[in-house]
Amino acid sequence: MDLESWMRDRRKLVEERLSSTVEGGFPKPFDAALQYPLQTGGKRIRPILTLAAFELCAPNADSARALPAALAVELIHTYSLVHDDLPAMDDDDERRGKPTVHRAYDEATAILVGDALLTEAFQLLTDDTASSPAVRIKLISELTHASGFRGMVGGQAMDIIGGANVTDIDELTALHRCKTGALIRAAVRMGAICAETKPANLDALTTYAECIGLAFQLADDVLDADEDQGTDGAPSFVRLLGVEGTQKKALELIRTAQEALREFEGADALHALAEFIVNRTE
């Protein structure tokens, strides 16, 4: 399949709707600040995974039914970047070549923008009348567990507060299962939940998602190692396994992810996305 054009179409669908999720805020300067981090591009891998999982499980349905779930995941991802970039956290001045929110505006605005995007993610799922209340509850439950202190925020806390003490592969894996893995897992599962697929399919997609989530982090560590030439003090898989060992583990995970799809027909997009995740260059 032509993954590139397939992804471009999905990315377009996501980006067309993304900024309208926080329209009509006030006062005026805050309105623009809310839009700002949503318009800085990015690969949109998480919402695309949601749409791909939905399309696989409900091949005859309109993809738009999974769009609120896809957008909610991207809002959570975006809020986490806005807060992570803050001076007290990673202290980043730029993201994707543009000033971060606290540089373009100020710190107070960046804190409030993150809080607003986080809240809006749940509002979007709540108000999504295309899904039944029971499905909406499952979606919100999935997203809260993935993004709260047992998931992404917990992983962030482990990284920032306890990161320096991570010395073995199991601890590092546990950290990344929370920090980046949980949201990728939720992205895939939410697509399947929107489709109200059978439990066996959800289980298979969960295995797929857990493998690509960890592979995503391994690939990130390899990319960072190339950039930093290993001078960065943060714990990484490359420091524990070396570049080759990390790449090998990523490829094993991608193979396991793809094996989990064997019972599905028409899983080309998810197969291709798994490969994209380890082969990307940024």
Place this chain on the structure above:
Amino acid sequence: MDLESWMRDRRKLVEERLSSTVEGGFPKPFDAALQYPLQTGGKRIRPILTLAAFELCAPNADSARALPAALAVELIHTYSLVHDDLPAMDDDDERRGKPTVHRAYDEATAILVGDALLTEAFQLLTDDTASSPAVRIKLISELTHASGFRGMVGGQAMDIIGGANVTDIDELTALHRCKTGALIRAAVRMGAICAETKPANLDALTTYAECIGLAFQLADDVLDADEDQGTDGAPSFVRLLGVEGTQKKALELIRTAQEALREFEGADALHALAEFIVNRTE
């Protein structure tokens, strides 16, 4: 009625369950930081309002059914205090005589604690199996609208980003309707929604909540004016209406709030809470 002992019982119910909402986080130092702002006391007015509204609308039901909603409101209130206290926002070193989260721990921890409490509020409502999925969706919708950029966060943004420009009573009222009013309104409405009360009751309680929410802010401004002797530059009702004018307006609002309860029997607690809100000394 003996409001004091009635409130003490409800506060006990809320506090017994509040810290268990964020138990089992990791790593260890973050676990303690999550508990910290939940254990600093406070009047717990918002969750008590939720329980009071529920008890009024469902006099024969167990109050525990409204407890998840009450706790979710208090988690949102607590997260907002943790983020508001940050150096980039109000820069407060103490709250209720104890160091604020970023002083007791550090700024990164305070940002993550706020994010975690915010997310946990929605998780609590999602996982609340005592209410049907349809009721849970209504509760989450109520809370997201009240706390997001159209509500509390928007009010904060107006205050911090545009606060200095607020010069008339309508603008100041609009600001506080978002900043403090929206969550108090949601607290009351969520109790009524848990009870699945009829629309006329919900409307009456909404009027009650809107009036006491604004009266709460007027009373706050009077208390602050006493403390600061008017030297504070922030826009306040006292600066626009004077102390007496502000007190008069607060009493009018309390009367309107109490009139809205006229169709109810057994609304003693809500009557007393309305008076408590304007007569409190802290």
